[in-house]
Amino acid sequence: MLGKSRFSVICTLLLTLTACATQQTGSRSSVVSYLYPDKAVPQTLTAIPQLTLPLRMGIAFVPGTSSNRSSNAMPWVEVQSNPLTENHKAQMLNSVAAHFGAQPFVGHIEVIPSAYLTAGGSFANLDQLKAMFNIDVIALVSYDQVQFTDDSKLSLSYLTLVGAYLVAGQKNDTNTLMDTAVYAIDSRTLLFRAPGTNQLKGRSTPVDLQKELRQDSLQGFLQANDDMIKNLETQLQQFKQQLQQNPDAVKLNYKPGYGGGSCGVSVMLLLLCLWLKANGNISLRQAAAPRQLQ
Structure with missing residues (x-):
C-alpha cells in the first residue's frame, strides 16, 4: 500500500508540472x-x-x-x-x-x-x-x-x-x-x-x-x-x-517674424515667385498663396 501511495503522489506531481501553466501580466494606458x-x-x-x-x-x-x-x-x-x-x-x-x-x-x-x-x-x-x-x-x-x-x-x-x-x-x-x-x-x-x-x-x-x-x-x-x-x-x-x-481643414496663423509681413520677407517671397515662374514650376498666383505647414 505504501508503494502505491508513493507512486500516486509522484504521478500527481508530474501531471501538475506538465500541465499548461500560464501567467499573464500587463500595463496599459x-x-x-x-x-x-x-x-x-x-x-x-x-x-x-x-x-x-x-x-x-x-x-x-x-x-x-x-x-x-x-x-x-x-x-x-x-x-x-x-x-x-x-x-x-x-x-x-x-x-x-x-x-x-x-x-x-x-x-x-x-x-x-x-x-x-x-x-x-x-x-x-x-x-x-x-x-x-x-x-x-x-x-x-x-x-x-x-x-x-x-x-x-x-x-x-x-x-x-x-x-x-x-x-x-x-x-x-x-x-x-x-x-x-x-x-x-x-x-x-x-x-x-x-x-x-x-x-x-x-x-x-x-x-x-x-x-x-x-x-x-x-x-x-x-x-x-x-x-x-x-x-x-x-x-x-x-x-x-x-x-x-484641403487648406480649409485647418486655419494657420503666424507669429510675427515667422509667416511674413516684413519688407525683407516680402521681397524674398517676390523673388522666389519670379524664379519659380521663370522655371515653369508653378504659377505666380500659386506661389503667392498663403504659406503651408513645412
Missing part, C-alpha cells in the same frame, strides 16, 4: 479613457482647428494601469506586472520630443511629467496644461503591453534545486503597442496619430524570471517607441499633404 472617462464625447469648441506657427507643443504619457491575470498559475513563482517608471517615460518622451523639435514649424516643445495629468482628467486637464505650460498642441502617448509566461517541458527539471537555477524552462512573450495622438487643445481636435509595435520572445529560469521580464518589458517599450517615431514621420508627411489638398 488609454487616450480614450483619459479624454472621455464617462464615454461621452464633449462637444468641440470650434468647427475648424487653428494652429499658430511656430507651434508651442507639449508631450506627455496619459495615466496608466496594471493588471495581473493567471491560468493554472505556477506555484513556485509569482509574476508581477512592471509598469513604466518615470525615468523610462522621460527617456522615451525626450526621444519623441527631439523628433518634433527638429521640425521647422515647431517653435518649442515641453516634456510634461505624468504628475501633471489626472486619470480621467479629460479636456479640462488639457486646458490646465495649456495654461501652465503655454502650449497650444499636445502629443498624448499611450501604451498597452502584455507579457505571457508559460511552462515548457524543461520545467520538469524544477524537481531539483539545480534545475530551478540553471534550466531555462519558462517561455516568455512580450507584446507592446505604443501610440501618439496629437491634439489641438482649443478645438479638441485630433490632428494625426502614429502607432508603434514590438514583440519579444525569450526564456528564463524561474529564479531569474522577474529580472528577465523586467528587461523584456523595458526593451519592448524602447523598441516600440523607436517604431512609433518612424511612423510619426510618415503620418506627419501625410498630414502636410492633407493640408495642401
